[in-house]
Amino acid sequence: MTDVSVTLGANKYGKAENRVVRIKRDTARHEITDLNVTSQLRGEKLVDSYLAGDNSLVVATDTQKNTVFAFAKEHGIASPEEFLLTLGEHFTSEFEWIEGGLWQAEQYEWERILVDGQGHDHSFVRKGQGTRLATVQKVDGETHVTGGVKDLVVLKSSGSEFAGFPRDKYTTLVETDDRIMATSVTGRWRFLPEAVEAGIDYNGLYTEVSGVLLSTFASVHSLALQQTLFEMGRAVIEARPEIAEVRFAMPNKHHFVYDLSPFGLENPNEVFIAADRPYGLIEGTVVRDGAQPAPAAWTDVPTFV
């Protein structure tokens, strides 16, 4: 026997990736909301489920799943953020030993199929432009809400440079004043608690923030992806007073000018090889001056998904 002792560290449990599709069909013109919801619970009293297999306080992951689907019917899904808030409120009030948890959603967006120029009443095509994200974190009696987007793939074929970096014996990268810059943006914005309290038009905000991210990426003349990241965060925070901070992960999806000289061809930034790996991985947070930091909001929230 070795003299080793262990203790239970951070933990949470629940049902991941509940794919709930809600159709509003009060009229012939249907509306669709398509979510992937993960619900996970925390509580000091759950320790015995880990230490001794005592399930007396374990709200089954199956129950959590059923609640997601029942709430889609009973409460509808006004926005992913509001849906998660309702779930979090439910679990922490229905079961007094559940102290908090993390609820996450991805939203897949659909748009109406055009038939003779008109959007069809009940036929949809999946929108390819980014996946919406939301989280609700309940911890220490506080509720934190984030919105976000992932897989927002953008590219500019000019208006991007990278030069002035230090050189050593391992540096081969040539300085450039005109390159392709491409990335797949993951961004999450944390809402100020007082704005959450007052109520937020989460759907309108998502549309506006997505537009601001895209227009800033397009219009900033980039000296580095790091600089573009910061400007995108600044623009989002300037656009919406509800937002305290924005966290980004941006893989630099390198496009290298292909060497066509063996074939006697010039290549003035016309033909590129899109390399999928390795990729630069640029991450950063842009914070509203004066906003109260809330590190607990980000516990277990994936930055790069």
Ligand SMILES: O=c1[nH]c(=O)c2[nH]c(=O)[nH]c2[nH]1
């Ligand atoms: O925008 C960039 N940032 C970097 O830090 C970097 N490093 C590199 O090799 N290329 C780039 N591009």
